[in-house]
Amino acid sequence: MPARRAPLFTLTLFLGAALLFLIQLVFARMVLPLLGGAPAVWNTAMVFYQAVLLAGYGYAHWLTSRAGRKWQLGIHALVLVAGLACLPFAVPANAAPPGESNPVPWLIGVLAIAVGLPFFAVSATSPVLQHWFSKTGHPDADDPYFLYAASNAGSLAGLLGYPLLVEPHLTLGNQAWWWMAGYALLALGVMSCGWRSAGGPEPAGVGRERITGRRRLRWVLCALVPSSLMLSVTSYLSSEIAAVPLLWVLPLALFLATFMVVFARRPVIPHRIAKRALPLVLVGVVMVLAIGATTPMSMLAALHLLGFFIAALVCHGELAKDRPGAASLTEFYFWMSLGGVLGGAFNALLAPVIFDRVLEYPLMLVAAAWLGLSSGKAGWRDLAWAAVPMVLALALVKPLGLTAAFGGAAVACFLLSRHGARFALGLAGVLLVAGFTVEKGSRVLLTERSFFGIHRVEDDGRLRRLFHGKTIHGLQDTARPQVPLSYYHPEGPLGQIFAAGVAGPVGAVGLGAGALAAYGKPGQVIDFYEIDPAVARIAADPRYFSYLSGSPAKVSTILGDARLMLAKAPDARYELLVLDAYGSDSVPVHLLTREALQLYLRKLAPGGRIAFQVSNLHLNLRPVVASLAHEAGLVCLAGDDEEVTDEEVAAGRFPSRWMIVARRAGDFGALPQKGNWEAVEGDTASPLWTDDHSSILPLLDFRLR
Numbered sequence: 001m002p003a004r005r006a007p008l009f010t011l012t013l014f015l016g017a018a019l020l021f022l023i024q025l026v027f028a029r030m031v032l033p034l035l036g037g038a039p040a041v042w043n044t045a046m047v048f049y050q051a052v053l054l055a056g057y058g059y060a061h062w063l064t065s066r067a068g069r070k071w072q073l074g075i076h077a078l079v080l081v082a083g084l085a086c087l088p089f090a091v092p093a094n095a096a097p098p099g100e101s102n103p104v105p106w107l108i109g110v111l112a113i114a115v116g117l118p119f120f121a122v123s124a125t126s127p128v129l130q131h132w133f134s135k136t137g138h139p140d141a142d143d144p145y146f147l148y149a150a151s152n153a154g155s156l157a158g159l160l161g162y163p164l165l166v167e168p169h170l171t172l173g174n175q176a177w178w179w180m181a182g183y184a185l186l187a188l189g190v191m192s193c194g195w196r197s198a199g200g201p202e203p204a205g206v207g208r209e210r211i212t213g214r215r216r217l218r219w220v221l222c223a224l225v226p227s228s229l230m231l232s233v234t235s236y237l238s239s240e241i242a243a244v245p246l247l248w249v250l251p252l253a254l255f256l257a258t259f260m261v262v263f264a265r266r267p268v269i270p271h272r273i274a275k276r277a278l279p280l281v282l283v284g285v286v287m288v289l290a291i292g293a294t295t296p297m298s299m300l301a302a303l304h305l306l307g308f309f310i311a312a313l314v315c316h317g318e319l320a321k322d323r324p325g326a327a328s329l330t331e332f333y334f335w336m337s338l339g340g341v342l343g344g345a346f347n348a349l350l351a352p353v354i355f356d357r358v359l360e361y362p363l364m365l366v367a368a369a370w371l372g373l374s375s376g377k378a379g380w381r382d383l384a385w386a387a388v389p390m391v392l393a394l395a396l397v398k399p400l401g402l403t404a405a406f407g408g409a410a411v412a413c414f415l416l417s418r419h420g421a422r423f424a425l426g427l428a429g430v431l432l433v434a435g436f437t438v439e440k441g442s443r444v445l446l447t448e449r450s451f452f453g454i455h456r457v458e459d460d461g462r463l464r465r466l467f468h469g470k471t472i473h474g475l476q477d478t479a480r481p482q483v484p485l486s487y488y489h490p491e492g493p494l495g496q497i498f499a500a501g502v503a504g505p506v507g508a509v510g511l512g513a514g515a516l517a518a519y520g521k522p523g524q525v526i527d528f529y530e531i532d533p534a535v536a537r538i539a540a541d542p543r544y545f546s547y548l549s550g551s552p553a554k555v556s557t558i559l560g561d562a563r564l565m566l567a568k569a570p571d572a573r574y575e576l577l578v579l580d581a582y583g584s585d586s587v588p589v590h591l592l593t594r595e596a597l598q599l600y601l602r603k604l605a606p607g608g609r610i611a612f613q614v615s616n617l618h619l620n621l622r623p624v625v626a627s628l629a630h631e632a633g634l635v636c637l638a639g640d641d642e643e644v645t646d647e648e649v650a651a652g653r654f655p656s657r658w659m660i661v662a663r664r665a666g667d668f669g670a671l672p673q674k675g676n677w678e679a680v681e682g683d684t685a686s687p688l689w690t691d692d693h694s695s696i697l698p699l700l701d702f703r704l705r
Contacts, residue, residue, distance in 0.1 A: 006140070008196065009133045010150045012189035016125040017154030018161070019182050023089070023122070024049055025162040026175045027115050030091050031107070032590070044104050044451075046231065047348045048111045049119065050341040056123030057337040061330035063124075064131040073194040076128060080187040083121035087183060088176035089114050096564060103451060104349070118183060125190060126151045127333045132197040134326035142326055145263050152259040159253055163246060163697055171692040209324055216335050218371075222319045223339025224346075225367045226312035230255045231347040232361035233308045239358065239454055239469030240294060241301050246700070251308055258312040262320040271317040278314050278372055279417035281307045282365060283410045286427050289362055290393075290406040290434035294470070311365065314372035356447040357454055362431045366424050373420030385422045389413045390429030397433075406430065445544060450534035457544045463652055464545065466513045466538060473535070474513020474545060475652050481546045484515035485652035487580070487613055493639040493658035493675060495519075497576070497611055500671040504575030504605060509562040509591065510613075513547055514539040516578060520553025527569070528555070529562040562588075563596055572605045580613040589696065592621065593689045597628045607667045615656045619699045623686035625659045630682020634661040637668060639677040 028045055059079075063072050095110055097103045130144045140146065166175060234248045261267050285307035288300060324332050351360040370376075378386075389412040396405035409430045416422040445464075446457040456467040459478070463485075466474030475486040488494050498519045508516050511530035520526050530536050536557045542549045548557075558565045562581070577600055581588050590596060592612075600610050614621040622638060629636035637660050644655040659680065662668055671677060687698060 006133075006138055008189070009129055009147060009193055012186065012193055013126055013129055013147050013151045014154035014157070015182065015186050015189060016122050016129075017151040018158035019179065019186060020119070020122050021155045021158030022162060022166070022175075022179055022182075023115055023119055025158070026166075026172065026179060027089060027091075027111070029167070029175075030172055031110060032588075044107050044348050045111060047341070047344040048108050050227070050337070050344045052116060052119050053123045054334070054337040054341045056120050057127055057330065057334045059120070060124045060127035060131070061334045064128060064330050069135075069197075072128070072132075073191070076124070076194070077187075077191060079121050079124065080190065083118035084180070084183060084187065086115075086117045087180040088173075089118065089179075090176060097561065122183070122186065125186070127330045129190065129193055131326070131330055132193055134329065136197045144326055144329065145320070145323055146265045149260045149263040152256045152263070156253060156256045156260070159249065159256065163249065163695070168695040168697060171690075173692055209328060211324060211328060211331070215322065218322065219319060219332065219335040220339040220342065221367075222315045222371055223336045224343040225339075225364055225371055226255060226258070226315045227340040227343030228347050228360060229308055229311060229343075229364040229368060231344060232358060232364050233304055235347075236358045236361045237301055237304055241297055241304065241470070246696070250305055254305060254309045255312055258309065258316045261313060262317045267317075269313065271314075271321060274310055274313045274317055275372060277310050278369065279414055279423060281310045282369055282427060283414045283417075285365060286362070286413070286430055287406050287410040290409070290430055291402045292434075307365070311368035311372070315368055318372065352449050352451065356449050366428045366431070369424035369427055370420065373417065374424055375420065378421040378425065382419065382421045383425065385416060385419070386425030386429060389416070389426040390433050393430055393433045406434065409433075446538065448534050448538070450532055452532040452534070455532075455534055455538060457538060464513075466535075466545065468535075472654075474515060474539070475654075476513055476515070476545050476547065477652055482518045482550050484518040484547070486515065486654045487615060487656040488515040488518075489641075489653040492641045492653065492656055493677075494578070494611065494613070494656075496639065496674040496677075497609070497658075497660060497671060500669045500674055502576050504608075505573055506576045506578065507566070507569070507574040507603065508578045508580065509566075510580040511535050511539050511557060512580070513545040514551075514555075515547050516580075517547045517551035517553060517555050520551040520555065522552045524553040526551070526553045526555045527574075528557045529565050530557055530559060531561055533559055562591060563599060566599060566603055569603055571602050573603050575605050575608045577604060577608070577610045578613070579611065589689060589694050590691065592624050592628070593691050593694065594628060594631065595691045597632055601632070601663075607663075609660050609662045609667055612659045612661075613656065614659055615654075619696060621699065622657070622659065622680070624689055624699070625661070626680045626682050627686040627688045629661045629680070631688055632661075634663060635665045635668070636661045636680040636682075637672065637677045638680045639675055641676065 024045065031045075063075060067075060092110060092113055097106050126148065130147050133144045133147060134141045170178065230251045234251045237251075238247050261269055262271070281303075284303055288303060293300060319336060323329075347360055351358075389409040392412050393405050393409035396408055413423060413426040413430060416426050443459050443461075444456060445459055446455075448455045453468050455473075458465045458467065462478060464476045464478055465472055472486060477483060477485060484490065484495070490499075494516075502519070503521070503524070505525040505527070506516070506520075507527045507529065509529045511528045512535070514528065516528075517526055528536075530539075536559060538544050540548050540557065548555050562579075579591060579600075581591055597610075604610065612621075612625050614625060626636055626638075628634075638658070639660070640655070640657040641653075642655045642657070644653055649655075660668070660671070687695070
């Protein structure tokens with residue numbers, strides 16, 4: 001019976017979409033260590049995957065419009081077999097990223113070699129199967145788009161299932177083998193669907209309804225804006241609101257959920273309701289952007305995510321409302337995929353070059369308002385009305401302050417929301433005014449955006465700070481320039497380590513502003529290992545920080561991933577290794593594995609020590625270091641200065657947690673008597689991270705603080 005074919009198609013589509021997301025996550029987990037765990041790695045990988053998805057959709061359109069039914073089945077079987085020949089996937093041997101140049105071309109090349117073909121084969125599955133379903137004679141065959149909702153449900157299952165179920169229980173090697181088994185099962189399901197649909201009528205040709213260039217352009221734009229907005233809100237939340245690991249999962253999950261809603265047979269949120277909600281949430285988001293609000297974190301994060309969800313829901317709802325008949329299904333998906341590629345490329349490739357901050361976020365909020373609420377036309381009268389909120393903000397900001405001024409402007413924007421063009425232009429005007437009027441407590445000396453994030457140097461007249469997004473990565477007192485501050489304060493744990501005696505060479509993973517160089521002595525060697533060339537330039541420039549230039553030691557900065565660069569250093573070189581790379585939202589897991597510790601020990605001189613800075617708002621890394629030390633037979637101490645007063649924080653001393661390991665207790669010297677240090681015993685229940693198996697999920701504290 002034709003009606004029985006729907007479950008087979010639905011389950012096959014669900015499996016294909018889950019595999020599509022799992023391969024992205026598994027391979028990202030494999031390649032992230034080579035690039036220091038930078039969030040831009042994921043954005044760049046997303047652009048690659050979207051481009052291959054576009055190629056897959058283009059192939060699906062060609063296949064279903066140019067080849068007969070039997071040829072379609074045979075050709076697609078060959079494509080699936082070719083993908084199987086590349087499995088199980090892995091990072092190519094001897095793959096090493098460039099140390100000083102932009103790693104984007106290298107990363108795209110690695111992705112293409114390792115997972116390009118199987119990803120292409122799976123990506124074509126959804127449109128091909130939906131086209132085949134439209135020829136089955138099923139009662140819903142003339143409108144098979146509900147299967148796209150099932151496909152996105154599979155994507156969501158893969159996205160959430162990986163950190164919750166797959167990563168904690170399987171090694172990376174096993175993950176790749178299980179993915180290959182799922183791929184083989186998918187190939188069988190696809191072939192079965194092809195045979196089940198073979199008895200239906202042959203396609204009568206694509207393009208029964210006339211599709212104009214204007215309509216195609218709108219499809220592209222309605223897909224481009226949510227794609228860009230997803231990456232934009234992720235960057236903004238992680239840099240300005242809350243540096244929480246795995247935060248990128250939430251916008252991506254909401255993005256997939258909007259597709260499930262709008263392409264369902266009966267959407268749980270009707271399109272008209274989403275359009276009515278859009279002005280209200282956008283006004284709220286624009287207001288907090290305009291006043292530069294960053295607290296309370298939990299409420300602001302929820303507002304930004306809600307704004308993104310409604311905006312994506314409206315844009316994707318416009319796509320679903322304007323979908324063509326089944327005969328043009330594959331063409332529709334092609335143009336929609338093109339929009340996704342362009343949105344991702346704009347954020348990952350173009351925005352970091354043309355913007356020094358996350359300006360793509362407000363830009364896409366305005367674009368969402370325009371697409372979702374306007375007819376696409378605006379006259380002089382619309383421009384005049386749209387100027388009202390901007391003029392109001394300018395008039396009120398000086399006498400009443402930021403909150404009142406932009407609150408009034410937000411209300412004025414909302415009153416214009418019945419006219420979509422006026423509303424969108426009004427939001428743009430308010431955001432433009434905000435860019436020139438937001439008050440800052442410090443003077444911004446430099447803002448620089450690199451592949452690894454946005455860096456900002458601020459000066460409040462005494463303390464100079466280096467920010468990476470929201471996280472302070474360096475601090476210097478201009479009145480006492482050679483006194484190390486923040487987590488490196490002389491009275492803190494690291495100061496106690498140096499006070500216990502460090503005369504030989506020092507290696508430091510993570511440069512920041514270079515405060516550790518202030519501990520250097522004449523003739524002493526200090527090697528900094530830093531992955532971000534922008535950080536190296538800022539720390540070396542005495543106009544911003546003078547720790548490096550003012551140090552009496554012989555200081556050098558080695559660019560590239562720390563493990564790759566340390567491997568090239570002479571064995572037994574360092575008396576002290578300091579690892580400070582765990583303070584932000586992107587934790588470089590590969591620097592805390594069994595294999596990493598083995599490398600550190602090779603580079604450690606007899607009697608040497610390894611110090612780990614494990615301060616992190618959202619992760620408890622102490623059990624990880626303790627397990628590594630216990631398994632390697634090392635002695636481990638933990639020290640902290642958590643009782644730092646508010647006055648001390650204002651003066652530049654930050655509370656911090658440190659751990660130090662050595663081969664023998666005697667290697668610590670007088671350190672145990674110098675501060676709040678305690679011996680740490682290994683716990684067999686604690687996680688032991690390896691290059692092949694690790695998960696930060698058990699260590700997470702999801703509270704936004």
